Amino acid sequence: MSTVSVRYIVDDVDAAQKFYVRHLGFQLDMQPSPVFAMLSRGDLRLVLVAPVGPDHPGGGSRPMPDGTPQHPGGWNRFMLQVPDVDASAETLRRDGVRFRSDVISGVGTKQVMIEDPSGNPIELFEPLRPEARLQDS
């Protein structure tokens, strides 16, 4: 059951949900409108929303009270643990997925940053030490 929820702003919900399902092992739970989809992967629920106008009933992607619109991008991201980050990167590269960085070694993880079709970052990591490893829940 998903217990953690993340909201990503995307330009095209349909293209985005297909990307997450095809390349990253997400499951599509619902897509009740062209501007909203709910996906899940293990404990992570991913809500994809496209920017809407101020009068749209969906609250997650309306502009702010001062009119500032929401948009994709930025650097904050969810991270997906993989057993072999080099192998995952190779598969994704073969599939034409965009990379922000190549595979790099950090302190606790080997990691790579890719982008969804709207340019939102996703980090894949392979734990290098026990504290970095997530357990199956």
Added chain:
Amino acid sequence: MTTDPLAALRLPIVPIEPRPEFADALLRRIEARPGPLDRQTATIRYFVADLDASVDFYCRLLDFEEELRPSPVFAMLYRGDLRLLLSVPGGAGAVHTLPDGTVPQPGGWNRMTLQVADLVSTADSLRRHQVVFRHDIEAGVGVRTLLVEDPSGNPVELIEPTSGYHERRNT
């Protein structure tokens, strides 16, 4: 016409919907290949300007627990199944700096969504602590939402479900 003596024992042929995901998963299991990615608990990385202020914000106001703070540029927090990594960009080691020199920044619109029991009282408490609101409590579909900022300007969305719509079935 000859009758097949085994006919009664045969299972009926039932048309099934072709499901490529299912077939792929089955094939993976037969060939003992690993899945495209492990199914694991959720982790989020936020970039922050001031690690102490951020740890304090998440732990004191939003019920996170500090798990690790091994260096001045990294902390690991938990809230239930959510693991939140806070990284200060551009510091020593600068592992997150891109090859072209681009340094990650806090901010943007993608965010974690934290469910709370009583959004009004959470909003009151955050307001008392001078937390920055991007927008006040608003009605959405199935939820009421509130969008606040952490001390570095990262968005954090708080939601209170208003109907069963938002509750995902157990899997």
